[in-house]
Amino acid sequence: MWRLYQFPLCPFSRKVRLLMGEKGIAYDLVNEAPWERQDAFLDINPAGTTPVIVEDEKNIVLIDSQAICEYFEETVEKMPLVSGSAGGRAEIRRLVAWIDQIFYRDVVAPLIEERMKKRIVHRTPPDGGKLREAMRNANTHMDYMDYLLDHRSWLAGGTMSLADIAAAAHISVADYLGGIDWAGHEPVKRWYAGFKSRPSFRPLLSERMGAIVPPPYYEKPDF
Ligand SMILES: N[C@@H](CCC(=O)N[C@@H](CS)C(=O)NCC(=O)O)C(=O)O
Known part of the structure; x- marks a missing residue:
C-alpha cells in the first residue's frame, strides 16, 4: 500500500x-x-x-x-491524464507548470503564508496588503482560466487532464483560505462545481487544517 x-x-x-x-x-x-x-x-x-x-x-x-x-x-492505465497528440500533451504540461509555478507563487503560497503559517506556526497576524495582492492575482489568473474554458471543455482541451487536476487542487486550497472571489468567473465556477462533485474530490473537501476554518460554501458543489 x-x-x-x-x-x-x-x-x-x-x-x-x-x-x-x-x-x-x-x-x-x-x-x-x-x-x-x-x-x-x-x-x-x-x-x-x-x-x-x-x-x-x-x-x-x-x-x-x-x-x-x-x-x-x-x-497505471486507467484514466489517462496526460494523453492525446504530442502537441496536446505539451499543452497539458504547459498549463500544469503555469499552475504549479505561477498560480502557486502569486496566489496559493502567499495565502498559505499569511492565513495558515502565520496563524499556526509564527502566531502573528496576516499582512493585509499581501492578502489583497494575492486575491488580485487570483482574479487575474482566473480571468485567463475563464478565457480557456470559454474556448475548450477542459483547461487543456477536449478531455479532463492533469492540468484540470492541478488547477482544482491549487484553487481548492486558495478557496479554503478565503482567497477566491467567485463573482464574475462563471466559466471557472461551473468547471470547479463539476470537480467538487467527483468522488476523488469529496475526501479532500471534508478535511480540515487545525483551527483554520474554510468559508461556509467551501464544500458545497452549488456555491
Ligand atoms: N515542486 C514541488 C513543490 C513542493 C512544495 O513546495 N511543497 C511545499 C508544501 S505545499 C513545502 O513542502 N514547503 C516547505 C515548507 O513549507 O517548509 C512539488 O511539486 O512537489
Whole structure:
C-alpha cells in the first residue's frame, strides 16, 4: 500500500491525491508538517517538501508532485491524464507548470503564508496588503482560466487532464483560505462545481487544517 506524506492544505499533495483518486489507487495518509523539519522526514526527503509517497514492499520512494503524477500516469492505465497528440500533451504540461509555478507563487503560497503559517506556526497576524495582492492575482489568473474554458471543455482541451487536476487542487486550497472571489468567473465556477462533485474530490473537501476554518460554501458543489 502507498503511504502519502502530506498536510491537508498542501496543493501539490492534493494534486497527487486527485490523480490517485481518479486512477483508483489506494493509499494511506501520513500527516507531515514540512516546516517542522522532522529528522525522520528529512531522512526520506532531504529537501523537506511534501508530497512524498512511499511503497515499502516494492522499496519505492517518489518525491515531487509532478514526478509522482507522471510515475502513476506511466504505470497505471486507467484514466489517462496526460494523453492525446504530442502537441496536446505539451499543452497539458504547459498549463500544469503555469499552475504549479505561477498560480502557486502569486496566489496559493502567499495565502498559505499569511492565513495558515502565520496563524499556526509564527502566531502573528496576516499582512493585509499581501492578502489583497494575492486575491488580485487570483482574479487575474482566473480571468485567463475563464478565457480557456470559454474556448475548450477542459483547461487543456477536449478531455479532463492533469492540468484540470492541478488547477482544482491549487484553487481548492486558495478557496479554503478565503482567497477566491467567485463573482464574475462563471466559466471557472461551473468547471470547479463539476470537480467538487467527483468522488476523488469529496475526501479532500471534508478535511480540515487545525483551527483554520474554510468559508461556509467551501464544500458545497452549488456555491
Ligand atoms: N515542486 C514541488 C513543490 C513542493 C512544495 O513546495 N511543497 C511545499 C508544501 S505545499 C513545502 O513542502 N514547503 C516547505 C515548507 O513549507 O517548509 C512539488 O511539486 O512537489
